[in-house]
Amino acid sequence: MGTIEQPVPFLKGHGTENDFVIIPDLDGRLALGAAAVARLCDRRAGRGGDGLLRVVRAAAEPAAGEWAGEAEWFMDYRNADGSIAEMCGNGVRVFARYLRRAGLAGAGDLAVATRAGVRRVRFEEDGGVTVAMGAARLPAGPDPSVTVTVGDRVWPARHVDMGNPHAVAFVADLAEAGPLLDAPSVHPADAYPRGTNVEFVVDRGPRHVALRVHERGSGETRSCGTGACAVMVAAARRDGLDPAAGGDAVTYTVDVPGGRLVITEHPDGEVTMTGPAVIVAEGTIDPGWLAAASA
Secondary structure, X not given: OOOOOOOEEEEXXXXXXXXXXXXXXXXXXXXXXXXXXXXXXXXXXXXXXXXXXXXXEHHHOHHHHHHOOOOOEEEEEEEOOOOEOOOOHHHHHHHHHHHHHOOOOOOOOEEEEEOOEXXXXXXXXXXXXXXXXXXXXXXXXXXXXXXXXXXXXXXXXXXXXXXXXXXXXXXXXXXXXXXXXXXXXXXXXXXXXXXXXXXXXXXXXXXXEEEEEEEOOOEEEOOOHHHHHHHHHHHHHHOOOOHHHHOOOEEEEEEEOOEEEEEEEOOOOEEEEEEOOEEEEEEEEOHHHHHHHHO
């Protein structure tokens, strides 16, 4: 990063309490390295968040080049440890809320470019935000024998890819996952060469589940949008439901520690997610502090 002489604006937002530092960098002038992102997301020494959303025009960001013709804005999402992630479902809603708040998006539907492709966003009349998350990718053929381990407990898990990887384990009680201070062990490791998010899921009622999640690079979080989508698809298949085969959309309510999301899988494979997105604060970051954090 070059010399930073002016205060850097930021906002803080969350979607079902999955919280983010938002950095508007509309013309792509900031080179936020992993160390700076990790310090910004630090809850004691920085602003604090489960991740960081850098808002940049797709045409100004090399990573978004292939989508610049489809979407004006690119969501450069980073995990709390500074690592790059392909997608963040709650993050897309908060990102879209910022664009609308800043007057950078109109009243209609919105296209947002991510490293997992373009996501379409719709603002609902009740204040919720719906994101078209794309289709879930399940392993071809028999599901590989994936297991998740916490302490001395082992569960079978379902491999679901929502643009980023997930291992979904159904458990009898969410407390069985323990404190989730460390990433659960996933076997075989080569099923997830770049690591994975791990969801622990219980049933709450017909087409109604609840989860806890350990996010790759962030630890346990209050919510995970792509994880909720992965859980919905895994639960539907477990329950014998496949919209592509049955011809009817399937909807599940997914409770997360930070709130509730409504997930629908459509016959064409598209998964949509509806939930809240809130901007809670804004301010500026001291340029000297950020330069030191970047060193």
